[in-house]
Every structure is written in C-alpha cells, then in structure tokens.
Amino acid sequence: MNELITISIVLGFMAVGYLLIYPRAKSVTGLRWMDATLGLxxxxxxxxxxxxxxxxxxLLFFKTNWFIFTLILIVILETPLWYFYMKSHPEQGTIAQLYGMASDPKSKKVAKNIDAVMHDTKWDVIRTARAQKILVVLGVASIFGxxxxxxxxxxxxxxxGILGVIPIFLIWWLLRISVRLVADAPDEYLDELQLKHRDRTYLHSFRILAALVSALAVGLMIFVISMDYVSIDSVDYYEFSLTFxxxxAVIWAILGSVILVPNLVMAWSQSKGVRV
Structure with missing residues (x-):
C-alpha cells in the first residue's frame, strides 16, 4: 500500500512537470533547474x-526506506520519459546538453569558464606529475573508502558513511582542474590532440568501469550461491538482509567509480608524460 502511494505521488509530480512546467523552459539551463526543483x-x-x-x-529483492525507494523509482520512471520528451522538444536542447556532455549554445558562461581553466596558472601546483599521481591514489582510495x-x-x-562521500567530490573537482577540464569539456573547446587524448581516456575508463561492474556481478553471484535458499514449486527463493x-555502500561503489574514473585515467596518463 505504501509503495502504491509513493508511486502515485511520483507519477503526479511527473505529470505536472511534463505537461505544464517543462514546456515553459526557454533554455537547457532553465529546464535543468525546473527538473531539479520538481525532483526535490x-x-x-x-x-x-x-x-x-x-x-x-x-524493492523487489530487498527492503529499503522511503528515500532510497523514491529515488530509485524516480530514476526508473523518468529515464524513458526524459528521452522521449527531449526528442519531441529539440528547441529546448539535447540530452547531452542537459547533462553537461555538450555545451548549451545559448550559454556564454560555459565558454568563459572553460577558457579560464584552460589558461590559468594558479593551480599549476596540482598539475605536476607527482601531484597528479597523488590525486589518483587518493581518488582510488576514496572509491573504496x-x-x-x-x-x-x-x-x-x-x-x-556520508563522510566518505565528501572526499569523492573534492578529489573529482581537483582532478578536473588538474587536467584542465579536458576529460569533461565539450568537443568544440578542445583541439585535435586533446580530443584524441580525451577519447582514448574514455576507452580506458569504459574498460575499468566494465571490470568493476563485472566484479560486482560475479561477487553477487558467488554471494547468492553461498547462501541458503528455500525451494517452493521448483523455484529457489533467497532472502537478502542488508542494512541501509x-x-x-553498493550505490557509492558504482557512483564513485562513474564520477572519478575518467579524470583519474586522464590525470594518470598525463603524469606518465602524455601531456595535453
């Protein structure tokens, strides 16, 4: 019953957003703020x-509190809705622009910020090979920590546990400055060499993330096989018991890796002499 009430609330807010609020957005930035506000x-x-x-x-295989249930519900329900909404409203931008993977052509602030970081010298202390290696080690430690x-x-x-999340975002910010935003900047702000380095970085990042996710999947499989189960009508049932x-821990193992790995790979390659 409580699950149905929560689903109704989420769907109600989504209906208001997609039918009444989001169509009024005049830019990617406005749409982003509207979505964040409605989500909160x-x-x-x-x-x-x-x-x-x-x-x-x-929540299918386990029980959780209202916050995690609502958050996961929003992601599951809204992902396809966002895709079709952005496809049908090209005048408001693209999904890539919405999530910062491409710049909003109407935003001059993006270009100004990227140019400032590309040419600044005040952060050169974290752009040395030694400093970048230290940041990479700290980043890896935070992913596991x-x-x-x-x-x-x-x-x-x-x-x-929340104390472990703070270093992830702090190191992510320092890494982005250290590599001059090359891992995250839109294509139009990078030269040919930087683009080649960025693309190679994401290839290695994908392999690392694939290995981490595969390791989690294998670990889950081993964990399940090692558990006791109850067979009812030829169906094996497992009972999971996890704390909040x-x-x-599982969520941040994945999110921490996704947030940090691209810039970790970029910083490590620069520290080994592949400069951009």
Missing part, C-alpha cells in the same frame, strides 16, 4: 508522509 519537491512530498515513520518499502565506511557504519556509528548503510 517530489522527494519532499514523500518525506512529509514517511519521514521518521520507520516503514520499510519492498566511501563504500567501506557505509558498509560498516551501522556497526561503528550510524551516519558516518550496506545498500549505500
């Missing part, structure tokens, strides 16, 4: 009902 309002509306209620939500903190937070001190922190 959706989570806030669900939270107003279930905050501190202690009610568990059934944040999930580890979340995994054991319920046995140490509830809430301590452990669910967050």
């Amino acid at each position: 309002l959706t989570i806030g509306a669900v939270g107003a009902i279930y905050f501190n209620s202690g009610i568990e939500f059934n 944040a999930p580890a903190l979340f995994w054991f937070e319920d046995f140490i001190k509830p809430g301590i 922190g452990q669910v967050n």
